[in-house]
Amino acid sequence: PNAMVATSHPLASAAALEVLQDGGNAVDAAIAAAAVLAVVEPQMTGIGGDGFAILAKPDGQLSGFNGSGPAPLAATPGRLADLGVSEIDDRGPHSVTVPGVVRLWETLVEAHGSRPLGTLLTRAIGYARKGYAVAPRVAFDWARNRDKLAADPGAAAAFLVDGKAPEAGATMRNPALADTLERIAKEGAKGFYEGPVAEDIVATLAAKGGLMTLEDLAGMTVLDMPPVRHPYRDLEVVELPPNGQGFIALVMLGILERFDLSGLDPLGPERFHLELEAGRLAYSVRDLYLADPAFMPHGPETFLSEGYLDRLAARISPDRRMDDIPPALLGPGSDTVYLCVVDETGLGVSLINSVYKGFGSGICAPKSGVLLQNRGACFRLEPGHPNCIDGGKRPLHTIIPAMALKNGLPHLVFGVMGGGYQPCGHAHVL
Helix, strand or coil: CCCEEECCCHHHHHHHHHHHHCCCCHHHHHHHHHHHHHHHCCCCCCCCCEEEEEEECCCCCEEEEEECCCCCCCCCHHHHHHCCCCCCCCCCHHHCCCCCHHHHHHHHHHHHCCCCHHHHCHHHHHHHHHCEECCHHHHHHHHHCHHHHHCCHHHHHHHCECCECCCCCCEECCHHHHHHHHHHHHHCCHHHHCCHHHHHHHHHHHCCCCCCCHHHHHCCCCEECCCEEEEECCEEEEECCCCECHHHHHHHHHHHCCCCCCCCCCCCHHHHHHHHHHHHHHHHHHHHHCCCHHHCCCCHHHHCCHHHHHHHHCCCECCECCCCCCCCCCCCCCEEEEEEEECCCCCEEEEEEEEECCCCCCEEECCCCEEECCHHHHCECCCCCCCECCCCCCCCECCCCEEEEECCEEEEEECCCCHHHHHHHHHHHC
């Protein structure tokens, strides 16, 4: 009756509940759960990835945190062209952006937590050191990524057993990752972004032709981002601003609000048709404009204006598919964990972590056990495009936590998993 947790794995939910029962708050519980997921769902998330969070206090006060990392400063279009890079290989070193999630965890704890970060990593360290049983869904994903892991010596050593993916129920350990988590527990985020762990990451990428430096890692900062709020019927939906695609969910909802959905079967073709058409319009906006906010020609408010939403909705016919919408360039082929916690005070946390594709880039720094994300694969290479890769620039991000308020107070803490699908998922849930 006092609190609630939702995660994708029972060990993570158990860790969060344990923290709550010990007197910790929702932020403490969310970070404990996220840390466990970084060990027991390595195909989906990890400390080599990124994260975002929205916090809602009981009075409706909101906070937003962007823990996504930028491209290395040296990864300019000119430098990549000189290296002969014509596309960003999602298994190559240029797809690896600075991991942001460890700095996010520390920032959240310092701003809103009630327990030391080191205490919250206890369960994660234990599972990495002593082992955990591979869950059925995790085993399914693991087997699909066997060849990807085998291609990198560090990943093969950490995540394969005699060259094979573990089966459901098998016990897996990652002692190098346990050492890294212990270092973070003692030193804070500095133990990740400076010193031996950072050196291992940089050396691993450099051996493959990567451009990341120790300065890139040490410079990782979390952005304090006031959430974007937009009404949908009797709710106010809350998303983070770019470089995430949260406002695309608000565009979808703004389009759908202009249709009478209440008389349609929620699982019927007429209603799905309207959702899909709204999605096609909203995703075309995303693919044309969404990027690091410093490079976007328009802010979210432009796309959420009543006149703009009216014009988009007017293009939809209830009985015919539109012919002239640009194709969405980002499909739902990525892997993510989402979790949410509400504690006995009413503090709500909506938190999402990801390494992007299954097992990220498939590149694992061997001494530290850090599997590196491939979020840089979301960059474009077309000069002049808002989302063209450049040094120090954050890429378009697909992962988005969400909230909804009712009468100005927290009402729903929610999110979905599934890469590019997430704005559709948010709209569909609501």
